[in-house]
Amino acid sequence: MNSTQSLISELVSQHGKKRTSLLPILQGVVEQEKFLTEFSMIEIAKALDLPASDVYGTASFYSFLEHKKMGQFIIRVCKTITCDMKGKNQILLAIQDMLKINIGETTPDGKFSLLQTNCLGWCHKAPAMLINDEVFTEVTPEKVREIIGTYMKRND
Amino acid sequence: MTTSHYQLKRVDLIFKNENDWKQILSRSLKRDQTDIVNSLISSELKGRGGAGFPTGLKWKLTAEQEADTRYIICNADEGEPGTFKDREILSQVPLKVLTAMAVCGYVIGATEGFIYLRGEYKFLEKPLNNAIKEFENYCNDIGFHFSIKIFMGSGAYICGEETALMESMEGHRGEPRNKPPYPTNNGYLGKPTVVNNVETLVHTYTIFKYGAKKFKDLGVQYSRGTKLFSISGDTPIPGIYELELGMSLQDFVDEFGDGDTKAVQVGGASGFLVPRKRFAETIIGYKGKLTGISLPTGGSMMLFNSSRSMFNVLNNYLDFFQEESCGQCTPCRVGCQQLLKGIHAVKRGEKHASYLKKLIKLSETMEYTAKCGLGQSVANSFSSIVENFWEEMVF
Numbered sequence: 001m002n003s004t005q006s007l008i009s010e011l012v013s014q015h016g017k018k019r020t021s022l023l024p025i026l027q028g029v030v031e032q033e034k035f036l037t038e039f040s041m042i043e044i045a046k047a048l049d050l051p052a053s054d055v056y057g058t059a060s061f062y063s064f065l066e067h068k069k070m071g072q073f074i075i076r077v078c079k080t081i082t083c084d085m086k087g088k089n090q091i092l093l094a095i096q097d098m099l100k101i102n103i104g105e106t107t108p109d110g111k112f113s114l115l116q117t118n119c120l121g122w123c124h125k126a127p128a129m130l131i132n133d134e135v136f137t138e139v140t141p142e143k144v145r146e147i148i149g150t151y152m153k154r155n156d
Numbered sequence: 157m158t159t160s161h162y163q164l165k166r167v168d169l170i171f172k173n174e175n176d177w178k179q180i181l182s183r184s185l186k187r188d189q190t191d192i193v194n195s196l197i198s199s200e201l202k203g204r205g206g207a208g209f210p211t212g213l214k215w216k217l218t219a220e221q222e223a224d225t226r227y228i229i230c231n232a233d234e235g236e237p238g239t240f241k242d243r244e245i246l247s248q249v250p251l252k253v254l255t256a257m258a259v260c261g262y263v264i265g266a267t268e269g270f271i272y273l274r275g276e277y278k279f280l281e282k283p284l285n286n287a288i289k290e291f292e293n294y295c296n297d298i299g300f301h302f303s304i305k306i307f308m309g310s311g312a313y314i315c316g317e318e319t320a321l322m323e324s325m326e327g328h329r330g331e332p333r334n335k336p337p338y339p340t341n342n343g344y345l346g347k348p349t350v351v352n353n354v355e356t357l358v359h360t361y362t363i364f365k366y367g368a369k370k371f372k373d374l375g376v377q378y379s380r381g382t383k384l385f386s387i388s389g390d391t392p393i394p395g396i397y398e399l400e401l402g403m404s405l406q407d408f409v410d411e412f413g414d415g416d417t418k419a420v421q422v423g424g425a426s427g428f429l430v431p432r433k434r435f436a437e438t439i440i441g442y443k444g445k446l447t448g449i450s451l452p453t454g455g456s457m458m459l460f461n462s463s464r465s466m467f468n469v470l471n472n473y474l475d476f477f478q479e480e481s482c483g484q485c486t487p488c489r490v491g492c493q494q495l496l497k498g499i500h501a502v503k504r505g506e507k508h509a510s511y512l513k514k515l516i517k518l519s520e521t522m523e524y525t526a527k528c529g530l531g532q533s534v535a536n537s538f539s540s541i542v543e544n545f546w547e548e549m550v551f
Contacts, residue, residue, distance in 0.1 A: 018327075019326060019327040019328075020325060020326055020327050020345075021327065022327030023307075023308075023310065023324065023325075023327055024307075024308070026310075027308060027310060057329060058327060058328055058329055061312065061329040061330055061331075061482075062275075062309075062310035062311055062312050062330070063310070063311035063312060064275045064310040064311035065310050065311075079472075079475075080237045080425075080472065080476060081237055081238070081389075081425070081458065081469060081472045081473065082237075082238060082388045082389055082458060084468075084472055085389065085390075085464065117276075117311070118235070118237075118313060118476055118479060118480060119235060119236070119237040119238070119239075119313075119476070120276050121234055121235075121239065121240040121243050121274075121276060121277065122240060123237070123238050123239075123240055123386065123388035123389075123394070123458070124240060124386065124387065124388045124394035124395050124396070125394070126388065130276065133278040133279050134279065135279060
């Protein structure tokens, strides 16, 4: 059994084999591995006794269940109206300049991915962004350089 | 100053009284179920997620169904652009929400409740689980069997639609179901289910505490009680405010605007844009016999001043809708894309300005034919922006 298989069997024993556990299991795999491979989706299908196409169909619906290899830290900058008005473009430029990647790309060392996302629910403290599950609000280009600098030094 | 009859009044009910939760719970569990439902009905509380269905009636309809199992789901998939009140409720007074869920469980005969929490609020999962543990321990102590679980979303706006939410919980794509049947008779796993917005539940707590009359004394006819407003955009004081329903938009702008407000988006991207000339006649409340236009809202109020291009605003909304459309029904899937392409074609001069009229027709077709609220409500912001800011769309 490789690490993905043991992760899946652990998640299945935690959440159960019902169809209602599908989303929690997919989320658990993404939390550990940052994205879903064809292999992991087939393994989940086997474990839950579902057609693999059903697992793929469900997984591909949700924007947080990524299908391509993602970095260790996924940066999601909010692009909805208030954040747009309050300067999310400057934030994106600062991040792109610092990490030398475009939106949708991952740094060569596999540490950071940069994405845009829809409303994060922090419009009163715009612009806002997420790094994995952590929220940053009222960010400025200076602040964002500082934040990413701290993440660059992290070795976890 | 305006001479509007409806004044803006700040209230503080939602973020206080959390400490009474044990007392409220045990007191409610001693009451007769019908008595609780009747007091909710007489309070005239309507759902605070935006749709405005009478809450007491929803509980009553669910309780009346023949079934072995029923569920209560707290809808915390707060995704409407410009809305952030539910997050604040769940961080500040989670025990009020849990208490209300348990009382609902007692009334409708459910022993299991769920909180559907959007993926973007994952940081709330841990503190919320701690609150649930404390709550369930107390329930055990008093011999009331009720459990609450958090179900995490994964970044899909449409899952805030109640039937899409249940599809998602059942492990499927978050695609809305046909209505009827309504969740009150055929909900989660086919069982009768109450789906309430976070804020609605907190209002029921207020009613349990103070009684229906105190709640009903607030607000105006057809729009009783208070509402949390998420205020953002061009305002010097963005944030979350609890206000009495029934205020005029002019009073609102006088209080929260920056002196240069040219338009307010009421109800988020799926709501309406109100231009300056109509502030005075617009009332914030549910549909009913109010003077002027009354706009219901999930609480999102976004202010725009004269430096903003309304073309950019509409472009941003349409980009949002075409990404978040579940793609299940054609009017919404294709309509959102065509509206977005269309306004760009007009802006670039590839299409004559009169093409905008065709696009308004298209949005109206979506309103009639789309399967759920997402596709049906695109017409709200589309036609209200295009009609009021025609020049900005063309030049």
